Amino acid sequence: MSAYLKQLQRSMTAGSPVRSPLRQQFLDWYRALPEVTRHRPFAMVEFEKALDTQGKYLSPVLLALGWQRKRRWNSRRQYHRYWEPPPPEG
Template identity: 55%
Template sequence: MSAYIHNLTQSLAPAPARDDTPNLQARFQAWFATVPEIARQRPWGMIEFERALGTQGRYISPVLLALGWRRKRKWETAGQYCRYWVPPA
């Protein structure tokens, strides 16, 4: 019974934290290189990055900031606002 409890406690222990940022950054750069040149210099929504890379925006955001992208918002008086990312100049 003690071996079972030992295995159970090991499976419940938190996994060691991994830093996937370099891997994600390389994946982003490889994906962005496949985007046609004319489409690269437009504002991008986070949902586009999430779908292309298959991960959440909270992991993509630090990669974009490290690569020089800027966050912007389009404010509207009639309610909600749009958030988007602008590539480096």
């Protein structure tokens, strides 16, 4: 068991980047966007690619930050899902 623990310690100190919590990663990414592109609908695929994670992990973060899930329906009964940011503050 001690060999396993030593291996874990080595892998943690070997320079592997420590990722910040997903919420902070999202906020950093979103704040880095140009102002013009922040206040528009986003597809989940955009978030997944930007943050290199899956939507099932991002959804709770977005909901906690006040984002809303919406759907655009068309005449063929298909719909497109998107996320709408909360209204700008102040």
